[in-house]
Amino acid sequence: MKYEAVIGLEVHVQIKTNSKMFTRVAQGYGHEPNTLTDPVVLALPGTLPVMNKAALDAIIKSGLMLGCEIAPICKWDRKNYFYPDSPKNYQISQYDQPICVGGFVEIELPGASRNVMGEHKKIPLTRIHLEEDVGKLNHFATESLVDYNRAGTPLMEIVSEPALQSADEAFAYLTSLRNTMIYGGISDCDMEKGQLRCDANISIRPVGETRLGTKVELKNLNSISFVRDGIAHEIKRQIAVVQSGGKIVQETRDYDGQTGTSQSLRTKEMAHDYRYFPDPDLMPVKVDAAWKERLQRECPELPFDKQRRFLEQYQIPYTITSVLVPDRELSAYFEEAAKQSGKPQAAGNWIANDLLREIGAAKIQLRESKVTPSHIAELVKLVDAGTLTSTAAKEVFSEMFKTGERPAAVVDRKGLKAETNSGELEQWCRDAILANPKSLADFKGGKDAAINGFKGAVMKAAKGKASPQLVDETLRRLLAAM
Amino acid sequence: MSSELHYKTACELAEMLGGKQISAVELTEAVIARTKKVDTKVRAFNSFDEENALAQARASDDRRSRGLSLGALEGIPVGLKDVIAVEGQPLTASSKMLQNFISPYDATVTRKLKGAGAICWGRLNLDEFAMGSSTENSAFHTTCNPYDLERVPGGSSGGSAASVAAGETIVSLGSDTGGSIRQPAALCNVVGVKPTYGLVSRFGLIAFASSLDQIGPFARTVEDAALVLQTIAGHDQQDSTSFATPIPDYRRELQTRKGPWRLGIPKEYFGEGLDPEVGAAVQNAIEFYRKQGCEIKEVSLPHTEYGVGVYYIIATAECSSNLARYDGIRYGHRSKEAKDAIDIYFKSRAEGFGAEVKRRIILGTYVLSSGYYDAFYLRAQKVRTLIRQDFLNAYKDVDAILTPTSPTPAFKRGEKAADPLAMYLSDVYTIGVNLAGLPGISIPCGFTQGGLPIGLQLIGQPFKEAEMLAIANAYEKSHDWNSRRPNLS
Numbered sequence: 001m002k003y004e005a006v007i008g009l010e011v012h013v014q015i016k017t018n019s020k021m022f023t024r025v026a027q028g029y030g031h032e033p034n035t036l037t038d039p040v041v042l043a044l045p046g047t048l049p050v051m052n053k054a055a056l057d058a059i060i061k062s063g064l065m066l067g068c069e070i071a072p073i074c075k076w077d078r079k080n081y082f083y084p085d086s087p088k089n090y091q092i093s094q095y096d097q098p099i100c101v102g103g104f105v106e107i108e109l110p111g112a113s114r115n116v117m118g119e120h121k122k123i124p125l126t127r128i129h130l131e132e133d134v135g136k137l138n139h140f141a142t143e144s145l146v147d148y149n150r151a152g153t154p155l156m157e158i159v160s161e162p163a164l165q166s167a168d169e170a171f172a173y174l175t176s177l178r179n180t181m182i183y184g185g186i187s188d189c190d191m192e193k194g195q196l197r198c199d200a201n202i203s204i205r206p207v208g209e210t211r212l213g214t215k216v217e218l219k220n221l222n223s224i225s226f227v228r229d230g231i232a233h234e235i236k237r238q239i240a241v242v243q244s245g246g247k248i249v250q251e252t253r254d255y256d257g258q259t260g261t262s263q264s265l266r267t268k269e270m271a272h273d274y275r276y277f278p279d280p281d282l283m284p285v286k287v288d289a290a291w292k293e294r295l296q297r298e299c300p301e302l303p304f305d306k307q308r309r310f311l312e313q314y315q316i317p318y319t320i321t322s323v324l325v326p327d328r329e330l331s332a333y334f335e336e337a338a339k340q341s342g343k344p345q346a347a348g349n350w351i352a353n354d355l356l357r358e359i360g361a362a363k364i365q366l367r368e369s370k371v372t373p374s375h376i377a378e379l380v381k382l383v384d385a386g387t388l389t390s391t392a393a394k395e396v397f398s399e400m401f402k403t404g405e406r407p408a409a410v411v412d413r414k415g416l417k418a419e420t421n422s423g424e425l426e427q428w429c430r431d432a433i434l435a436n437p438k439s440l441a442d443f444k445g446g447k448d449a450a451i452n453g454f455k456g457a458v459m460k461a462a463k464g465k466a467s468p469q470l471v472d473e474t475l476r477r478l479l480a481a482m
Numbered sequence: 483m484s485s486e487l488h489y490k491t492a493c494e495l496a497e498m499l500g501g502k503q504i505s506a507v508e509l510t511e512a513v514i515a516r517t518k519k520v521d522t523k524v525r526a527f528n529s530f531d532e533e534n535a536l537a538q539a540r541a542s543d544d545r546r547s548r549g550l551s552l553g554a555l556e557g558i559p560v561g562l563k564d565v566i567a568v569e570g571q572p573l574t575a576s577s578k579m580l581q582n583f584i585s586p587y588d589a590t591v592t593r594k595l596k597g598a599g600a601i602c603w604g605r606l607n608l609d610e611f612a613m614g615s616s617t618e619n620s621a622f623h624t625t626c627n628p629y630d631l632e633r634v635p636g637g638s639s640g641g642s643a644a645s646v647a648a649g650e651t652i653v654s655l656g657s658d659t660g661g662s663i664r665q666p667a668a669l670c671n672v673v674g675v676k677p678t679y680g681l682v683s684r685f686g687l688i689a690f691a692s693s694l695d696q697i698g699p700f701a702r703t704v705e706d707a708a709l710v711l712q713t714i715a716g717h718d719q720q721d722s723t724s725f726a727t728p729i730p731d732y733r734r735e736l737q738t739r740k741g742p743w744r745l746g747i748p749k750e751y752f753g754e755g756l757d758p759e760v761g762a763a764v765q766n767a768i769e770f771y772r773k774q775g776c777e778i779k780e781v782s783l784p785h786t787e788y789g790v791g792v793y794y795i796i797a798t799a800e801c802s803s804n805l806a807r808y809d810g811i812r813y814g815h816r817s818k819e820a821k822d823a824i825d826i827y828f829k830s831r832a833e834g835f836g837a838e839v840k841r842r843i844i845l846g847t848y849v850l851s852s853g854y855y856d857a858f859y860l861r862a863q864k865v866r867t868l869i870r871q872d873f874l875n876a877y878k879d880v881d882a883i884l885t886p887t888s889p890t891p892a893f894k895r896g897e898k899a900a901d902p903l904a905m906y907l908s909d910v911y912t913i914g915v916n917l918a919g920l921p922g923i924s925i926p927c928g929f930t931q932g933g934l935p936i937g938l939q940l941i942g943q944p945f946k947e948a949e950m951l952a953i954a955n956a957y958e959k960s961h962d963w964n965s966r967r968p969n970l971s
Contacts, residue, residue: 039587043807045580046567046589046686048721078803080850084823089806144823146811275850277859280692280800282722 008162012197020152021132022049033147043087055154063100074285080275085135093131095276100128107172167232214248226257314344323352340377370404379407386467392416432457487512488649506557510539517650526645530604538601556599561654564605567686576620579834589686606641612690628968633892636666643670661912664924668887668937679919680725683718689804691797694916704955708732739952746781746880763928763936781876795862802846870918887924887937926963
């Protein structure tokens with residue numbers, strides 16, 4: 001029998017606010033343990049929560065970006081359970097009235113090859129709600145210590161419908177969701193820092209069956225690759241269980257990305273009764289149309305929308321768009337360079353290849369680069385005008401990346417101006433054609449690519465200073481006359 | 483009113499301090515001396531920090547001598563129920579759980595008192611975590627009624643009421659969740675005000691039931707209560723449930739609001755279980771108002787009978803969650819027997835909480851449990867809305883509602899301790915006010931043959947404390963029950 005998988009993801013995203021969800025103390029990562037605390041975070045007697053409006057703004061914005069319906073009231077509930085990382089022993093969360101309902105995450109599946117766009121799908125969302133993060137337990141040989149720095153950090157829970165069908169789809173879903181969150185300035189989504197965390201609900205069923213199978217919750221998927229590997233592993237495990245005559249038990253399993261194995265944490269019988277009830281310390285917050293409109297105006301163009309626009313408006317290759325688009329800043333940089341140069345393809349190539357390589361090698365951020373969009377535009381124009389050969393242009397680029405000089409200044413300083421004396425060039429071309437009768441014959445015989453057989457010799461004679469475009473033109477003119 | 487400093491009113495003392503007839507240090511010394519003399523009998527205090535109080539008094543005198551007096555309570559000692567946080571002072575909730583806990587921060591009301599120049603004086607006893615009506619549930623000791631040491635002072639703010647009655651402080655603060663200010667005020671012959679929910683910040687008040695708790699003053703006169711309420715009322719950014727509303731000058735409005743008023747008498751509050759002497763005293767008060775030209779109307783609050791039941795669902799549900807934080811992990815009692823995290827929870831809470839607290843946590847956990855929520859908590863919330871609606875309907879015809887505060891005068895210690903239900907019924911007249919979020923006040927309205935104080939409750943409209951206080955003041959001005967001192971010699 002053939003089986004198919006049904007996967008739903010619960011993704012937690014920390015919201016990048018200055019202060020915590022219900023108090024003024026700062027949030028952050030990597031600080032000395034228990035330094036980002038105050039009486040509210042530590043749940044000292046008598047303390048009360050006060051909602052951080054910036055966090056509510058962020059989740060509403062996220063919901064708008066993902067096409068959710070925004071609830072008219074933001075209502076808070078308490079989720080009661082005892083655990084040492086939870087200072088109040090209840091978590092302030094949203095139970096029956098999440099702030100965002102519905103919506104979807106657009107995903108792109110792997111294409112036939114790297115330079116071909118893959119199939120797009122819309123994965124429907126159940127809900128997104130806002131809550132507070134818990135602290136962290138650190139286990140030692142004889143004791144465990146609690147660090148409450150993370151406790152109270154604003155946290156969104158994004159719940160998908162059970163609508164994903166493979167580990168690859170889950171991977172694509174997380175990638176897209178992360179890009180969107182980063183685009184909106186909601187979170188940096190650094191999984192190593194726990195800013196994005198993912199649990200997966202996985203079940204299998206015979207192909208053609210419409211009812212859902214028994215689900216298993218997979219936890220601790222702490223990188224996007226682990227999500228893919230863990231889900232793939234779990235699907236295989238479940239199929240193996242069923243095929244050997246076993247039954248899937250509803251349980252929570254812990255995936256270990258290092259060993260690629262999972263083990264049971266708890267079964268359904270041990271499930272908590274969270275005793276949700278409305279938090280009497282917090283008043284419901286009304287979210288009116290004006291509020292939503294203000295946030296709607298702050299929503300950026302979504303990555304996939306931008307990619308479609310880039311493909312159409314700039315006619316640049318898919319591979320270039322998939323380099324540029326995930327980075328909002330880089331996309332803006334590209335658009336500026338494209339506008340100033342009037343040559344989007346050339347600008348795109350310089351940015352996606354040369355600029356990113358140099359930035360990577362120098363281990364700096366785009367905004368720290370001395371090369372601005374106007375540098376790129378100027379360089380593109382110099383090459384286009386035939387003033388620079390592509391070989392020389394590479395040198396100009398490296399130089400201006402180091403110094404921040406204008407491209408024209410580098411050309412002057414280093415004497416890199418392309419050879420444009422047409423008499424000399426024509427002679428080199430003639431020599432090259434005559435020196436290579438085989439290519440001449442091929443060309444005349446209709447093999448257009450044979451023209452490349454002459455170019456190497458011309459370039460060599462010109463010591464790289466000849467414009468390839470001009471060489472091509474000259475060769476064709478001469479060949480036509482022969 | 484009195485020649486003894488510790489029995490003068492805050493308003494009188496403010497004038498004496500202002501006229502430099504006395505100093506804050508002298509006043510504080512007098513209060514300390516009185517406390518040392520009588521608290522061995524009354525036992526209103528969990529602890530007091532004499533040196534700290536005197537230091538505050540010296541600072542007050544110093545401010546005054548430099549013309550920098552802070553506010554209306556400059557130099558006046560104010561006692562605080564031991565659930566209200568004062569930086570650097572114990573905050574125990576009269577529980578073994580917090581026996582050694584020192585608060586690192588001030589409650590908003592504490593900050594406001596200090597900002598008005600008050601001297602924060604002592605930690606006043608209560609029923610553990612404010613759960614009870616007799617102060618017998620304190621993990622430390624039972625406070626005695628100053629008018630009869632064999633009897634309870636009421637609760638849960640028994641220490642706050644008894645200390646004011648016994649002259650161990652000039653005024654005090656308590657908290658009221660189902661009657662915890664008004665009932666002990668009635669039993670101890672003092673004035674106690676439970677403000678409208680949201681008028682006074684709860685930040686820094688150890689929560690019992692968040693949707694019902696309010697901090698309010700105890701005083702020996704309505705005017706003093708108005709003075710203290712003035713100081714502590716107002717919106718607070720640190721309490722999302724505090725309400726942004728203009729705070730009138732309560733003390734001035736006592737003079738300007740003259741009535742006559744339309745007063746409602748709810749028939750449901752005068753039925754079975756009402757002590758005849760209490761009933762008679764309240765009838766006398768009604769007659770007084772009638773003679774003053776007030777219109778006395780019978781009103782109906784038809785859902786009154788559900789009040790106690792609804793209260794014990796909502797309050798226990800909230801407390802089961804509010805008290806979850808006392809787990810022995812970060813602060814508070816931790817069992818020495820505990821071997822792991824779960825063990826810390828079980829044993830620390832088993833050892834740290836008293837029987838009544840455990841009873842309510844269990845009840846609250848039960849009513850919130852999956853499968854029971856709709857039948858209990860959700861239903862209770864709906865009835866709560868009906869109870870509030872009852873009051874608002876009544877207020878279409880009347881300005882305030884008048885009832886007994888407590889069905890009986892002070893009962894003997896131990897009398898109801900073994901019968902939780904009987905104890906719960908001592909709040910039957912006060913609970914509705916909390917469920918409806920209304921302001922209420924208890925003022926002295928007589929004594930039984932046996933010399934036990936009786937309280938009259940006035941229930942006002944939301945945020946109309948000024949009117950409620952004025953109505954209470956009209957009665958107080960024509961009676962002198964509050965000059966009758968307990969015999970503690």
